[in-house]
Amino acid sequence: xxxxxxxxxGALLIAIAATPxxxxxxxxxxxxxxxxxxxxxxxxxxxxxxxxxxxxSLLTLLLLHDRFEFQQLGSILLGAALVAxxxxxxxxxxxxxxxxxxxxxxxxxxxxxxxxxxxxxxxEWMNLTVTxxxxxxxxxxxxxxxxxxxxxxxxAAVCASFFLVMAAVSGQIYVGALAAALLGATLGFLVYNFxxxxxxxxxxxxxxxxxxxxxxxxxxxxxxxxxxxxxxVPIIVMGVPIFDTTLVFISRLRRGKNPLTTPGKxxxxxxxxxxxxxxxxxxxxxxxxxxxxxxxxxxxxxxIVLEGYLLGGxxxxxxxxxxxxxxxxxxxxxxxAVPQPPSS
Numbered sequence: 374x375x376x377x378x379x380x381x382x383g384a385l386l387i388a389i390a391a392t393p394x395x396x397x398x399x400x401x402x403x404x405x406x407x408x409x410x411x412x413x414x415x416x417x418x419x420x421x422x423x424x425x426x427x428x429x430s431l432l433t434l435l436l437l438h439d440r441f442e443f444q445q446l447g448s449i450l451l452g453a454a455l456v457a458x459x460x461x462x463x464x465x466x467x468x469x470x471x472x473x474x475x476x477x478x479x480x481x482x483x484x485x486x487x488x489x490x491x492x493x494x495x496x497e498w499m500n501l502t503v504t505x506x507x508x509x510x511x512x513x514x515x516x517x518x519x520x521x522x523x524x525x526x527x528x529a530a531v532c533a534s535f536f537l538v539m540a541a542v543s544g545q546i547y548v549g550a551l552a553a554a555l556l557g558a559t560l561g562f563l564v565y566n567f568x569x570x571x572x573x574x575x576x577x578x579x580x581x582x583x584x585x586x587x588x589x590x591x592x593x594x595x596x597x598x599x600x601x602x603x604x605x606v607p608i609i610v611m612g613v614p615i616f617d618t619t620l621v622f623i624s625r626l627r628r629g630k631n632p633l634t635t636p637g638k639x640x641x642x643x644x645x646x647x648x649x650x651x652x653x654x655x656x657x658x659x660x661x662x663x664x665x666x667x668x669x670x671x672x673x674x675x676x677i678v679l680e681g682y683l684l685g686g687x688x689x690x691x692x693x694x695x696x697x698x699x700x701x702x703x704x705x706x707x708x709x710a711v712p713q714p715p716s717s
Contacts, residue, residue, distance in 0.1 A: 376546055382557065383429075392561065392564070393565070399421035404421045420572075422562055423460060423575045430555060456581060456583075456584045512580050517621060522656065525574065527656060529555065533589075536552040612688070642659065
């Protein structure tokens with residue numbers, strides 16, 4: 374376990390040191406997030422925190438690269454660097470969604486060519502399709518989730534911690550080190566990003582985190598169990614960003630809006646605030662739910678086939694109820710009552 378520990382400590386210290394530097398540089402580079410009606414902050418905020426996360430993760434892994442023993446590390450870091458650069462360009466100058474999507478697909482293809490891909494399905498085209506959807510989907514999910522102080526970074530830290538534990542238990546020390554790098558970098562950044570935040574990560578950080586978590590999810594293996602059960606483990610661990618993205622897509626499609634280009638306060642966090650939660654309470658609720666998803670995922674890694682599918686099915690049903698509650702029941706309950714004519 375010495376490698377993940379070294380990686381975690383290195384990434385944590387670099388992130389703690391680099392984030393204040395990014396906060397000072399951001400205004401000079403013009404990488405600022407300005408207030409508008411769809412955002413919750415009231416003053417311009419530095420938007421370069423993602424650079425600190427990326428630097429902490431990549432520098433630590435590169436400095437300790439001689440301790441890694443799998444050839445796919447280079448492709449994972451190359452793809453992650455590509456999506457981070459796309460995110461930085463978008464934060465500074467703006468980038469058309471289609472170009473951002475193309476870049477994410479290219480980064481996913483880099484993973485595929487190096488052998489980092491889903492292998493559980495019977496046909497190769499199925500594996501390639503699911504890999505593309507998984508990588509591109511999670512890259513965007515963490516990006517969409519980044520809508521409140523400490524939300525995306527904190528949820529990413531929770532997910533990375535569960536991936537780290539699972540990798541260590543299954544003997545995948547080097548995959549665990551990737552998770553440890555993300556955990557250290559996000560916790561170091563969270564020191565400055567937790568409410569009230571003094572810096573945001575921007576697309577640079579959120580897309581990087583989503584891509585890296587997607588790659589780790591693909592790389593995880595569970596020798597003590599069968600793929601027929603464990604395929605659902607990464608999906609459950611990433612349950613919060615997947616749930617939030619699904620809710621946003623359903624909500625915007627129902628309103629005839631483009632899910633990828635239409636901004637709005639229709640995320641789970643915003644809906645919790647409408648229910649009376651404070652910003653901190655809404656964010657902490659995400660952390661707790663993400664932890665619950667992670668605990669279920671750990672149980673699935675140890676479950677037989679029937680137990681695994683019962684756990685997975687129950688989790689899916691609870692998630693479907695959550696979608697119904699937020700998208701239909703909450704809206705119905707919060708709709709103003711129609712005045713009734715006086716009775717005669």
